[in-house]
Amino acid sequence: MPVQSPAPGAGLRRHLQEGRGNIYAPDCPSRALLDHVTARWSVLVLALLLERPHRFNELAGAVSGMSDKMLSQTLKTLTADGFVERLVSDGPPVRVSYRLTPAGTEVAGRIAELVEWLEENVGALLAGR
């Protein structure tokens, strides 16, 4: 193992080859996926679902400031992308819960690390400006 490791992120610039996406190409599908998972509310929903599956109104209550409409839309997009699964229990009352797919768990884990770092360092950042 070399002492001088390559710069982190050094592989990002490679173009499409052997099935790998290129986030810097505007029409690469990975760009759309990135936009979806980093969308304002997606980040918070994914982080919550990483803990455990949630029902619709659980999510609505947990994410303060989010409207039903945006929650519904966010879940629909994440489900279509294959990051979230929609599970319906036979009612009544009908109960719908949302849970991460394996791919969603991978993505949400990386997002949660970003979120947690920000939560832990927000104080230092505010102090330094």
Place this chain on the structure above:
Amino acid sequence: MPVQSPAPGAGLRRHLQEGRGNIYAPDCPSRALLDHVTARWSVLVLALLLERPHRFNELAGAVSGMSDKMLSQTLKTLTADGFVERLVSDGPPVRVSYRLTPAGTEVAGRIAELVEWLEENVGALLAGR
């Protein structure tokens, strides 16, 4: 070290205490920081700066589809937040380069992991829907 580790992201729900932010509170400053670093273009700029410092037009050329205006605005926001440093060399021609601060390196590293995972798995995701 316990075999049963706590669920990833389990600490996200704690409220402000001992200086830690709470991303689920709409007016916690960490929410604004999250919005800034996950903004459409910020993600790509941060990932590029993780490789090495870049000059303005280098960034403009590397991020296909991004206008000068958005690059300028993105860099300004990230600089104000303390994630990016602006370095001016005495010209002419004047050359301005942008480089990550230590905090910016932390954030960009986490973002780059998300981006790289998406680039590597975009094929599988598209196939599965």
Place this chain on the structure above:
DNA sequence: CAGCATCCCATCGGATACTG
């Protein structure tokens, strides 16, 4: 080279009301 100013529009997203 490294921007800022202006114009303009498309999309994001909130409020409210309604449905199975």
Place this chain on the structure above:
DNA sequence: CAGTATCCGATGGGATGCTG
């Protein structure tokens, strides 16, 4: 409970042109 429909304002973001 778990949404959908409609309306509408805010803002993200592109095109163009100008400046030091």
